[in-house]
Amino acid sequence: MIKISRELKAGIAALVILALFYWGFSFLKGRNLFNGGxxxxxxxxxxxxxxxxxxxxxxxxxxxxxxxxxxxxxxxxxxxxxxxxxxxxxxxxxxxxxxxxxxxxxxxxxxxxxxxxxxxxxxxxxxxxxxxxxxSDIFSSITDKLNPLQSKVENVIVNIDSVTHNLNTLLNKQTLDNLNESFENLNLILASLKNTSTSVEVLVQSNQKNLDATFSNIKSTTKNLKTFSDSLAQIKLTEISAKINRTASHLDSITAGIQAGQGTIGLLAKDEDLYNNLEAASKELEELLRDVKEHPKRFVHFSIFGKKERKYEEAEETKEN
CATH class of the missing domain: 2.40.30 (Elongation Factor Tu (Ef-tu); domain 3)
Structure with a gap:
């Protein structure tokens, strides 16, 4: 059996402790040395x-x-x-x-x-x-939504403060006194209007019968005027109709006379000899006017010395013919 010295054991233990320390430190930093790369x-x-x-x-x-x-x-x-x-x-x-x-x-x-x-x-x-x-978390979202609302509330508060200041400036003692005086005058005017209304009401009630009679007369007068206007229109229409009838009768009489040959127009319409004579006379007059226009010396004689050159003129006319 190999005997391991105390120093070697201490060295191995130190290495193991260092390795464990490195592994623990790496693990705390998020590195797991035993789970691959x-x-x-x-x-x-x-x-x-x-x-x-x-x-x-x-x-x-x-x-x-x-x-x-x-x-x-x-x-x-x-x-x-x-x-x-x-x-x-x-x-x-x-x-x-x-x-x-x-x-x-x-x-x-x-x-x-x-x-x-x-x-x-x-x-x-x-x-x-x-x-x-x-x-964004829930608090950040609430904050983001509340920030614009806070800004608007602050603006409203500033506006309210400004309005309040202006109102305080406007409603000073003199202005309030003027307002009180205006309200008093308005009360007096309303009281006067009330009295006037009461007087008018009393006047109307006291003259109710006269007013009713007046309105009745006005109604009757209006009715009479309408009747008179209708009668006058009827009379006018009757007169116009009579005049038209008389005119039509006269026209009938004149037309009948013309048809019967009475009067100048009737003779002209019915007498053919008279019409032919008038037509012949018209033609002769036309020929006379043409002759006067072509031979004016036959009808007009003028001499400065008062002599008549009849023969000369006749001879001249003979030559012309």
């Missing part, structure tokens, strides 16, 4: 909203890993942002389009990290960065 992924946030190391990483509500480190970014373009490193112990796959969202595990619980998987595009590999988002 580490699959570290990264995401960045401007504010981790209370997320801590060793917080659970879930996918579809199932715990698949832990957060192992939170540190400030060394990238100058992301200065001030926080880099969150987390490992996935389960064999899960998702694309680079997946989202790492910080959410609240409960009303009293801490923050956790959830992988919102997407399977479109290239598959994510350890060392890749996922897009980071923060889910």
């Amino acid at each position: 580490l699959n570290s992924y990264y995401t960045t946030y401007k504010n981790i909203n209370g997320l801590k190391k060793s917080s659970a990483v879930t996918m579809n509500g199932f715990t698949v890993g832990k957060i192992i480190d939170i540190r400030f970014s060394d990238d100058p373009e992301k200065k001030g942002q926080l880099v969150v490193e987390f490992t996935l112990e389960e064999d899960v796959t998702f694309s680079k389009k997946s989202i790492a969202k910080i959410y609240s595990g409960g009303l009293m619980g801490g923050k956790s990290l959830a992988i919102i998987p997407s399977y479109d595009g290239e598959t994510a590999e350890p060392g890749d960065y996922l897009k980071g988002e923060i889910e």
Whole structure:
């Protein structure tokens, strides 16, 4: 049997203690050395909203890993942002389009990290960065909704204060005295109107019979005027009708006389000889006028010395003929 020295035992015990210490420290940081290799992924946030190391990483509500480190970014373009490193112990796959969202595990619980998987595009590999988002918890949602309401309430309060101040300025002692005086005057006016209304009512009641008689007379007069107007219209229509009848009778008489050959128009209409004589006379008159126009010297004689050149004119006319 090999004898192990005390020093070797102490060295082996020290190594075991160091290994256990390293394993415990790694486990507390989210690394499980007995569960295969580490699959570290990264995401960045401007504010981790209370997320801590060793917080659970879930996918579809199932715990698949832990957060192992939170540190400030060394990238100058992301200065001030926080880099969150987390490992996935389960064999899960998702694309680079997946989202790492910080959410609240409960009303009293801490923050956790959830992988919102997407399977479109290239598959994510350890060392890749996922897009980071923060889910609003119930208190943040209430606060976000109350902030605009608070602003509106503050504005309303300011407006009410301004109105109150203006009202106090307006309702000074002099204004109140003027208002009281105006109300007193209004009461006097209403009282005067009431007295006037009472007087009118008494006057109407005392003269009710006279008013009834007046209205009756007006009604009777209106009826008489209507009757008179109807009678006058009837008389006018009768006179016009009589005149029309007389005119029609005269026209009938004249037409009958013309048909009988009476009067000048009747003779012209009935006597053919008279019509023929008039037509012959008209033709002779037309010939005479034409002769006067063509031979005016036969009918008009004019001499400066008063001599008559009858023979010369007759001879001249003979030559012309």
